[in-house]
Amino acid sequence: MTAVAADARQRTHTWIRLCAVSDLEVERGRAALIGSTQIALFLLRDDSLHAVSNLDPYSGANVISRGIVGTRADAPTIASPMYKHVFDLRTGICLDPQGKEPAHLRVWPVARRGEDLCIRWEE
Amino acid sequence: MSAQNPQRIVVVGAGMVGHRFVESLLSREDLPVRVTLVGDEGRLPYDRVGLTGYLTGRDADELTLDPHALADERVEFVPADPVAVIDRSRRRVRLTSGRFLEYDRLVLATGSYAARLALDGFDLPGCFVYRTIDDLEQLRTFVERRREQLGRPLRGYVVGGGLLGLEAAEALGGLEVTATVVQSSDRLMSAQLDVGAGGILRRLIEARGIGVRTETVTTRLDPDRTGQLSRIAFRDGTDADVDVAVFTVGVRPRDELARDAQLECHPRGGVIIDDACQTSDPAILAIGEVANFDGMAVGLVAPGYAMAEVAASRLSGGDATFPGFDLSAKLKFSGIDVASFGDAMAATPGALDVVYADPTAGIYKKLVLSDDATTLLGGILVGDAAAYGSLRPLVGGALGADPAVYLAPEISGSAPMAELPDEAVVCSCSSVTAGRIRRAVHEEGCVDAAGVKACTKAGATCGSCTVMVKKLVGVELAKSGQVVSNALCEHFDLSRRQLFDAVRVSELTTFSAIIERFGSGRGCDICKPTLASILSTLVGGHVLDGENATLQDTNDHVMANIQRDGTYSVVPRMAGGEVTPEGLIVIGEIARDYALYTKITGGQRIDMFGARLEQLPEIWQRLVDAGFESGQAYGKSLRTVKSCVGSTWCRYGVLDSVGMAVRLELRYRGLRAPHKLKLGVSGCARECAEARGKDAGVIATENGWNLYVGGNGGFTPRHAELLAEGLDDDQLIQAIDRFFLYYIRTADRLQRTAPWVQELEGGLDELRAVIFDDSLGICADLDAAMARHVETYEDEWAATLADPAKLARFQSFVNAPDTPDPSLGYVAERGQVRPASAEERRAGVVPIAGTTLAVRR
Numbered sequence: 001m002t003a004v005a006a007d008a009r010q011r012t013h014t015w016i017r018l019c020a021v022s023d024l025e026v027e028r029g030r031a032a033l034i035g036s037t038q039i040a041l042f043l044l045r046d047d048s049l050h051a052v053s054n055l056d057p058y059s060g061a062n063v064i065s066r067g068i069v070g071t072r073a074d075a076p077t078i079a080s081p082m083y084k085h086v087f088d089l090r091t092g093i094c095l096d097p098q099g100k101e102p103a104h105l106r107v108w109p110v111a112r113r114g115e116d117l118c119i120r121w122e123e
Numbered sequence: 124m125s126a127q128n129p130q131r132i133v134v135v136g137a138g139m140v141g142h143r144f145v146e147s148l149l150s151r152e153d154l155p156v157r158v159t160l161v162g163d164e165g166r167l168p169y170d171r172v173g174l175t176g177y178l179t180g181r182d183a184d185e186l187t188l189d190p191h192a193l194a195d196e197r198v199e200f201v202p203a204d205p206v207a208v209i210d211r212s213r214r215r216v217r218l219t220s221g222r223f224l225e226y227d228r229l230v231l232a233t234g235s236y237a238a239r240l241a242l243d244g245f246d247l248p249g250c251f252v253y254r255t256i257d258d259l260e261q262l263r264t265f266v267e268r269r270r271e272q273l274g275r276p277l278r279g280y281v282v283g284g285g286l287l288g289l290e291a292a293e294a295l296g297g298l299e300v301t302a303t304v305v306q307s308s309d310r311l312m313s314a315q316l317d318v319g320a321g322g323i324l325r326r327l328i329e330a331r332g333i334g335v336r337t338e339t340v341t342t343r344l345d346p347d348r349t350g351q352l353s354r355i356a357f358r359d360g361t362d363a364d365v366d367v368a369v370f371t372v373g374v375r376p377r378d379e380l381a382r383d384a385q386l387e388c389h390p391r392g393g394v395i396i397d398d399a400c401q402t403s404d405p406a407i408l409a410i411g412e413v414a415n416f417d418g419m420a421v422g423l424v425a426p427g428y429a430m431a432e433v434a435a436s437r438l439s440g441g442d443a444t445f446p447g448f449d450l451s452a453k454l455k456f457s458g459i460d461v462a463s464f465g466d467a468m469a470a471t472p473g474a475l476d477v478v479y480a481d482p483t484a485g486i487y488k489k490l491v492l493s494d495d496a497t498t499l500l501g502g503i504l505v506g507d508a509a510a511y512g513s514l515r516p517l518v519g520g521a522l523g524a525d526p527a528v529y530l531a532p533e534i535s536g537s538a539p540m541a542e543l544p545d546e547a548v549v550c551s552c553s554s555v556t557a558g559r560i561r562r563a564v565h566e567e568g569c570v571d572a573a574g575v576k577a578c579t580k581a582g583a584t585c586g587s588c589t590v591m592v593k594k595l596v597g598v599e600l601a602k603s604g605q606v607v608s609n610a611l612c613e614h615f616d617l618s619r620r621q622l623f624d625a626v627r628v629s630e631l632t633t634f635s636a637i638i639e640r641f642g643s644g645r646g647c648d649i650c651k652p653t654l655a656s657i658l659s660t661l662v663g664g665h666v667l668d669g670e671n672a673t674l675q676d677t678n679d680h681v682m683a684n685i686q687r688d689g690t691y692s693v694v695p696r697m698a699g700g701e702v703t704p705e706g707l708i709v710i711g712e713i714a715r716d717y718a719l720y721t722k723i724t725g726g727q728r729i730d731m732f733g734a735r736l737e738q739l740p741e742i743w744q745r746l747v748d749a750g751f752e753s754g755q756a757y758g759k760s761l762r763t764v765k766s767c768v769g770s771t772w773c774r775y776g777v778l779d780s781v782g783m784a785v786r787l788e789l790r791y792r793g794l795r796a797p798h799k800l801k802l803g804v805s806g807c808a809r810e811c812a813e814a815r816g817k818d819a820g821v822i823a824t825e826n827g828w829n830l831y832v833g834g835n836g837g838f839t840p841r842h843a844e845l846l847a848e849g850l851d852d853d854q855l856i857q858a859i860d861r862f863f864l865y866y867i868r869t870a871d872r873l874q875r876t877a878p879w880v881q882e883l884e885g886g887l888d889e890l891r892a893v894i895f896d897d898s899l900g901i902c903a904d905l906d907a908a909m910a911r912h913v914e915t916y917e918d919e920w921a922a923t924l925a926d927p928a929k930l931a932r933f934q935s936f937v938n939a940p941d942t943p944d945p946s947l948g949y950v951a952e953r954g955q956v957r958p959a960s961a962e963e964r965r966a967g968v969v970p971i972a973g974t975t976l977a978v979r980r
């Protein structure tokens with residue numbers, strides 16, 4: 001990536017606080033709202049934080065935050081509560097499209113600022 | 124030795140071991156021998172281990188051992204002419220008839236006598252031993268005659284509370300003789316069981332209506348005026364009425380021929396042999412119960428068979444050796460499982476034991492391990508000996524799994540196990556190794572336990588290895604890709620049933636602890652809800668308590684059913700389909716105020732659709748205030764009890780079906796299970812409630828309730844089958860209690876009762892035995908578990924509303940707790956709302972949901 005492109009990026013994103021880390025429960029998601037975009041937030045047992053799209057690409061419903069958290073081999077995962085598609089929380093990739101078109105969840109970088117959970121938001 | 128001059132072999136004793144010896148010897152085709160098998164019972168060799176069958180309907184022919192070998196032209200069978208003398212110097216024996224038989228090698232297989240106590244009166248009419256078909260025939264004839272004479276049921280005593288005594292006591296019961304077992308030591312089966320196991324066995328035996336007196340020594344038997352047995356007296360001064368007594372106080376080797384011939388015999392009985400089964404005379408071998416090896420003569424058939432194989436090998440030029448006694452034993456008493464194997468008493472220095480005891484359920488299990496806890500030395504299993512088959516071959520080797528898994532109740536037979544080495548003996552009756560069974564599967568085309576039995580004899584004698592044989596066959600077939608694994612998911616190698624038992628035995632109560640011990644990783648949408656259900660049965664507690672909350676699928680997590688657009692439906696319980704007008708009004712008001720689509724479900728109650736996450740608590744507050752509770756339409760738990768109107772209104776109804784449906788629904792509400800549970804209750808045989816389409820269907824008759832089980836609609840509809848007839852209210856409830864809990868404990872994940880019943884080994888008969896005869900000894904435990912369930916039931920919704928921490932879960936967004944999901948959109952249809960289709964959304968005609976919805980948009 002060139003220096004110019006990196007600069008361009010820096011100008012268009014901001015870090016947004018969504019909640020306190022303590023608002024999250026280990027291995028149980030919560031949804032957050034920015035404008036009309038819904039984001040599913042997760043806190044895992046190893047203290048890592050993840051932010052992925054709350055929109056389940058397979059059902060069209062905003063439900064990812066309400067799925068079951070788990071692992072598949074080494075990957076931390078979320079299973080959509082609708083038709084149980086399983087996504088890698090780190091990359092958003094659907095690990096088993098169950099015969100459907102491959103689809104994935106958008107992923108946002110997350111940071112912990114003191115007590116707060118922030119995501120990098122690009123306009 | 125040339126074919127013209129075959130070796131002459133005389134076998135004395137046509138019992139089980141003598142027969143096995145002949146069979147084994149002749150299986151060596153073209154071996155030049157002439158075998159003479161001499162018996163004294165006047166019958167073909169028969170299955171003494173199965174002797175009790177003679178009193179329960181099998182005739183003598185059915186007990187006969189495979190007569191094939193005796194038909195070989197190299198054999199002569201002399202049935203009823205016992206050997207009277209052995210003349211070692213001339214190498215011949217003389218039979219009672221005076222006939223002489225010359226031998227090159229003589230094989231003694233004379234077995235033992237049943238011992239009697241030398242008491243006054245031991246030979247009165249009415250006193251018996253329990254060893255031969257003739258003994259049992261006399262016993263039966265006596266009992267029948269005596270009962271007729273006395274005109275009342277007979278009272279029996281069995282003197283000797285070992286394996287054989289208990290078997291005899293059960294047989295007496297079968298002859299309608301009340302039985303009491305008298306044991307001189309402090310516990311039943313004292314040779315095989317420790318004190319804890321003996322105590323539990325005693326209770327199981329007593330529960331079968333058999334009396335038990337321990338630390339009781341019999342001192343005298345007295346006749347009545349006709350000279351027949353009538354009183355039995357004990358050392359403590361007490362005595363009792365008795366009509367028939369059976370002595371099962373042990374056996375004494377029949378070594379008198381050998382003693383007379385001056386063969387070396389052990390002072391405590393038995394012809395002394397070396398590990399080639401040779402006696403002090405190189406021309407004479409001894410095998411079976413008459414043989415004394417290493418100071419012991421043992422009354423079990425498996426070591427006898429092992430000796431028979433050794434002797435046959437030696438006489439045909441082989442060099443097999445007898446490895447010593449395997450004292451493993453299993454009690455044959457229908458419905459009471461007891462087994463003991465290896466170093467059961469933990470006599471090895473430094474031995475550790477791991478014990479699981481559940482006295483209420485009548486279960487006691489002990490594994491004896493080496494001091495470093497890695498090697499299995501032996502064990503005791505009472506109440507559930509399913510694991511016997513898999514554990515016994517592991518003695519002396521590594522256990523290969525957490526002992527808790529083996530000790531788990533009910534199904535430990537299917538516990539995961541270390542791969543058995545080829546040389547491990549699986550069937551000790553016939554010395555069949557794991558390797559031999561593997562060959563039968565891979566090279567001889569056997570595809571089930573029956574095939575393996577036919578070609579290896581594994582499982583053909585006492586049957587206690589059958590489970591193990593089956594499992595090995597399964598494993599081997601799986602290796603060639605023929606059967607699927609029953610592992611729950613990538614995180615647990617166990618099936619749901621095994622996991623249930625593992626959790627139960629380990630008493631772990633959190634997901635993290637369980638997965639750390641029995642699984643790997645952090646779980647998934649398969650194992651987490653499964654564990655939530657298991658923990659709910661075993662531990663109870665609210666769905667949202669602690670770590671539980673992270674295990675629930677969204678339906679259980681928010682106690683509502685998710686719909687296609689991500690909203691939820693709300694189903695209050697209407698037990699039995701009954702609802703008051705006031706109740707209907709409240710529901711109508713709520714549905715109107717929140718603009719919920721309203722429908723009567725297929726389960727006789729009302730469903731309101733389209734409630735958003737953050738609305739659920741408000742809606743439920745109103746429902747709870749009006750006296751409703753969660754209908755658990757979301758849980759793998761009791762759903763509905765469908766009813767017909769029954770005798771209260773219907774002109775044909777014979778019993779109050781609505782009343783019973785309400786009672787059942789209130790009893791089982793909240794009961795979590797491997798899959799959902801539904802019941803139906805009809806007031807007469809017209810069956811308007813379609814009860815036979817339910818997991819448990821109840822139909823009223825003039826004689827009481829008929830109970831059907833294992834029905835469902837759904838994907839593979841199946842009618843429930845009749846389990847019991849003419850039950851009163853309490854009997855009905857007890858039967859359903861046990862049926863449900865037995866199912867909950869043993870079914871696979873998402874296995875409804877219909878396939879579960881179909882897969883039950885032994886089918887409905889077995890289920891009846893478990894539920895009504897307590898054949899597994901678990902009924903008390905099941906009853907207690909259900910009582911606990913009923914007592915601790917609370918409405919999940921009421922409890923949630925009372926707990927602000929739980930309510931936080933219902934916020935729509937962590938940074939905007941009351942904002943509705945902005946993506947929702949509805950259209951009106953037949954006067955109510957429904958989610959807009961993708962097309963309707965694209966067309967842009969859809970109003971976006973606001974905080975409050977107008978009924979018609």
Ligand code: SRM
Pocket residue numbers: 684685686692694722723724725726727728729730756762763765799801816817834835836837838839875
């Ligand atoms: C609401 C209801 C349909 C209706 O509007 O009438 C319904 C709705 C659903 N049924 Fe059903 N079933 C409903 C009565 C039935 C019945 C009729 C009955 O109970 O008498 C049956 C057939 C009888 C039976 O169960 O044997 C039935 C057989 C199924 C099955 C097939 C089960 C099977 O063994 O094959 C499923 C699928 C499953 O559970 O895996 C299912 C699954 C479902 C699910 C849970 C599917 C899902 O995951 O979304 C639906 C959601 C329920 C909800 O949102 O509230 N539903 N379902 C009925 C709710 C009854 C209630 O009051 O609780």
Ligand SMILES: Cc1cc2nc3c(=O)[nH]c(=O)nc-3n(C[C@H](O)[C@H](O)[C@H](O)COP(=O)(O)OP(=O)(O)OC[C@H]3O[C@@H](n4cnc5c(N)ncnc54)[C@H](O)[C@@H]3O)c2cc1C
Pocket residue numbers: 135136137138139140141161162163164171172173174175204205206207232233234235253254255287290377380410411412413421422423424425427453455585
């Ligand atoms: C009711 C019952 C249940 C049992 N259950 C079990 C069980 O579950 N598991 C287990 O391991 N074991 C069990 N046993 C013990 C088992 O049956 C014996 O260990 C086995 O039969 C021993 O075989 P054997 O050939 O050494 O002796 P036997 O089977 O007793 O055979 C000896 C034969 O030799 C004959 N004989 C004796 N002297 C002479 C002579 N001079 N000339 C000719 N013939 C002679 C006898 O009449 C007899 O027929 C049970 C026994 C009984 C009675």
Ligand code: SF4
Pocket residue numbers: 767768769770773774775776777780805806807808809810811812
């Ligand atoms: S099943 Fe019998 S009692 Fe019930 S409604 Fe039908 S006819 Fe009436």
Ligand code: FES
Pocket residue numbers: 549550551552553581582583584585586587588589
């Ligand atoms: S162990 Fe007795 S038949 Fe196999």
